[in-house]
Amino acid sequence: MDEFELIRRIAPRSLSHREIEIGIGDDAAVYNPKKGYQEIVCVDTMVDGVHFLSSHSTPADIGYKALAVNISDIAAMGGYPKFYLVSIAVPSGRRESDIEAMYEEMTKLAKLYQMDLIGGDTVSTRGQMVITVTVIGEVEKGRACLRSHARPGDVVFVTGELGSSAAGLSLLLGDRFTNDEGLVQHFMKRHKRPEPRVKAGLICSRYQRVALNDISDGLASELNEIAEASRVSIDIYQDSIPTHSELHKLHSDWEEWVLFGGEDFELAGTISSDQWERFAQECSSCGVPVYKIGQVVQSGEAKVFYHSGQDRILLEKKGYNHFKQDR
């Protein structure tokens, strides 16, 4: 298939946003930003063998996740996603239908958020597949949820369940620690099809001074980033961190997965303690599971402490670092 033909096939038939004057098909896309809103931009790259395994994931899974992780970054700012651009480096032997399947799945996910594909390119490679997605979103002016927003006394919270994505990855890689097919499917889905917490992020943006990160590199890493950016310390408690009810029985690594596994794409943040109750109720009424896991404390240093039983353990910002370890 030639690239021009591919562009024709992947170009959206209809657009969700009237602000677009030119989408795919010219040198660049042109659109009109809205007044009273700020724009948010992020980009994330996924490499076969590092961020996904094409031997274990369908093209649809890969496309889904490449877009989802970027939407998650927009959610972590309290914004909503509007436009996306996709660049794929395709290994020569790859079938066209695989690339189309990736785009199709991205189109489906984009529809859930009324997002429009406005550009990108497809190039060949003799190496592994590399997919880069750029997402442009919006947030109401002055409402972005920044890492620097945490203050002593704030409640530390997370959404959803943690560690399940890492459990899914472990299963994918052949560690069959359970024969319960329902559980296997649950954990694998958490790894392959993470749901970005856009609704939760939007709720956060309506409160003053919420600090927010999405959990891509692991809870320890995300909370350390907030601690550093806000120059505060954080205490969290093992028994408050939400996990799947079976997780701790299934594998001795469960705690490692919860703290350092990453890729859960839940949100971790802090909010003023006097707003916590109202916030938790609003989340709950919108179907967003949210849990208090600790608090921000005064300190001369930016540190994160993990309380497990009687122990208070310093949580290092290790997380998943592409320069230090390869999957």
Added chain:
Amino acid sequence: MDEFELIRRIAPRSLSHREIEIGIGDDAAVYNPKKGYQEIVCVDTMVDGVHFLSSHSTPADIGYKALAVNISDIAAMGGYPKFYLVSIAVPSGRRESDIEAMYEEMTKLAKLYQMDLIGGDTVSTRGQMVITVTVIGEVEKGRACLRSHARPGDVVFVTGELGSSAAGLSLLLGDRFTNDEGLVQHFMKRHKRPEPRVKAGLICSRYQRVALNDISDGLASELNEIAEASRVSIDIYQDSIPTHSELHKLHSDWEEWVLFGGEDFELAGTISSDQWERFAQECSSCGVPVYKIGQVVQSGEAKVFYHSGQDRILLEKKGYNHFKQDR
């Protein structure tokens, strides 16, 4: 080096644009778009062995070109570039200093246009290096130079000299068709360090209805895109196309390079014939070399014809297509 440390090193020390609220260092960048302007976004990916040869180019060359080709896309819309995001998939064996050299050279180029780095990521790969750059620019509202703007009677023009980038690539690949070191350096520079025609694009945006493309895939391909988008035909003339004065003496492939070589990153476009003289004068007074190479003609079809002596040859949209050929 760890990724967090790299972010600290590459994060710009100062920003050119005050509209930025958050640049690098949170989940995404946040900024305030300007009133009365439209935004332009583009993304381009370069793969080692396909779009560049790391054996023949320095990291600085690679970084330069990855950013330059995206700035060129913004120029081809008549806009000016403002922000950029960089994603690099780095082969495990690569030295940190190489990656820093790439970023340094991008920083230098960005400074020429007062552009700010606002995001990106660096991931490891076991394959080839892949670098993806996203550029966000602006154009005065309603002034974007679209491919669909050509009308019968318009003048067809190009900037700069064509075919020299392909000549440089040929030299790089070992075809030493000249021993004149000055020429060798000239052609190689045209290939490795193309200068995006931002000034020319801005001039174009001040005229009504200029159709514009940057020459990335070759003149034939770019003019065919304009012909198709505008539903017109185009006649161009061999002896009007600007080339280096020595080119035709040096290699039998010179005409192929001019028409299909691509990567010159000059601009090709059309403008109303009654505005041509004023436009050419304005370009000339700004130091932008611009040449009339033909005209838009009425036709039921969208075709491009190349006049060489007495011959009128149909120019196909072949250009450089990553799915059909590998360099």
